[in-house]
Amino acid sequence: MxxxxxxxxxxxxxxxxxxxxxxxxxxxxxxxxxxxxxxxxxxxxxxxxxxxxxxxxxxxxxxxxxxxxxxxxxxxxxxxxxxxxxxxxxxxxxxxxxxxxxxxxxxxxxxxxxxxxxxxxxAIAGLDRIAAGALGEIDEITLITRKHPRSWSGTIAEEKVDLKSLIEPFCIYEGNARESSKLFPQSVNVSAALSLAGIGFEDTKVQVFADPTIQSNTHTIKAKGYFGEVEISVSNVPYEQNPKSSxxxxxxxxxxxxxxxxxxxxxx
The missing domain is CATH 3.40.50.720 (NAD(P)-binding Rossmann-like Domain)
Known part of the structure; x- marks a missing residue:
């Protein structure tokens, strides 16, 4: 044991x-x-x-x-x-x-x-596929994260938009995984894990959305390279007491x- x-x-x-x-x-x-x-x-x-x-x-x-x-x-x-x-x-x-x-x-x-x-x-899926694909050449990897506005409370998202008044998806960040993992340490750790499995923090693209039209936390990975192409989406039920996680x-x-x-x- x-x-x-x-x-x-x-x-x-x-x-x-x-x-x-x-x-x-x-x-x-x-x-x-x-x-x-x-x-x-x-x-x-x-x-x-x-x-x-x-x-x-x-x-x-x-x-x-x-x-x-x-x-x-x-x-x-x-x-x-x-x-x-x-x-x-x-x-x-x-x-x-x-x-x-x-x-x-x-x-x-x-x-x-x-x-x-x-x-x-x-919170994501497919790290095994990405890590295996990284043994060959990977051309690009993108992570798209969407969460309800309440999940971004207490983050820099509050400086970009009035989260309570959102009625449609709003992109609160677009850049690379190194910066996103620092700006959203509780919510975008997934970008760091993806970077380690794949092509690194600088080359992993990240988009982050506050989306009032959803109730779950969603993460979509898109990657292509020598192995082919993959697109994986997951929808996670958040904790009521801590909507930043699932x-x-x-x-x-x-x-x-x-x-x-x-x-x-x-x-x-």
Whole structure:
């Protein structure tokens, strides 16, 4: 059985914990969770794991794998320490890898300690196809993300348009993945994951829309190259309490964990 730890216990962290406890993540046990405030976890009626605010205590837990579910800053603070402690690392805040120095440092640390960094497909699909296609030549990749205006509350979108008065789709950003992952760290981490699988942050095109005509979060990937062409669209039901994310993200983490303990692995 794999001993897992998790950094963060927000909406996503709680969902991941529930999937592990329901045995939907394979032969994995959640041993401990690192949080800023213990009270954020103590309301969990079925809590079976240790909760700590002490990072030294957490990283001494001899964990096989650590799941980062707490944002870019938490990954930057604890990513290296997680790998150096002897744990594999599952990363959700992939946009932090837009910092090339940080990204290279984590890879070096993982290699030094013979550990791996896992980036789940999370809110999008087709990363396996893109990563395979990147073994040949890829001509272009575009990501189009559409979310209801309420999902862009608290972002720079509020500086571009009155989100509450929108009656038709509005493009709030068009550019590349490096910039988009910085401007929308909670909502466009998918562009970073796509960039890592494919042709890099600078060459991955991104369009971001606030769309009052939809209720789900949609992501469309378009790519063409030596392998042919692919267009993949997904429509994700957002969390009510956190419309910037979707339950499929937690399910994707559970799939990564299940793959590590399953005798049969599909779709890698």
């Amino acid at each position: 794999l001993k897992a730890g998790m950094i963060g216990y927000g909406t996503l962290g709680k969902s991941i914990a529930e999937l592990i406890e329901a045995k939907q993540a394979g032969n994995v046990e959640l041993n401990s969770v690192l949080v800023r405030r213990k009270e954020s976890v103590l309301d969990s009626a079925k809590q079976t794991f240790a909760v700590t605010t002490d990072e030294e205590e957490f990283f001494k837990g001899e964990l096989d794998i650590i799941i980062e579910a707490a944002g870019h800053q938490a990954l930057q603070m604890y990513g290296e320490k997680a790998l150096a402690s002897g744990s594999h690392l599952v990363v959700l805040s992939v946009g932090a890898f837009g910092d090339t120095g940080f990204y290279q440092m984590l890879q070096t640390t993982a290699s030094q300690h013979n550990k791996q960094i896992f980036v789940p497909s999370a 339950p499929i993200v937690a399910m994707s983490v559970a799939k990564v964990l299940k793959n590590l303990t399953s005798p049969l692995v599909i779709g890698v």
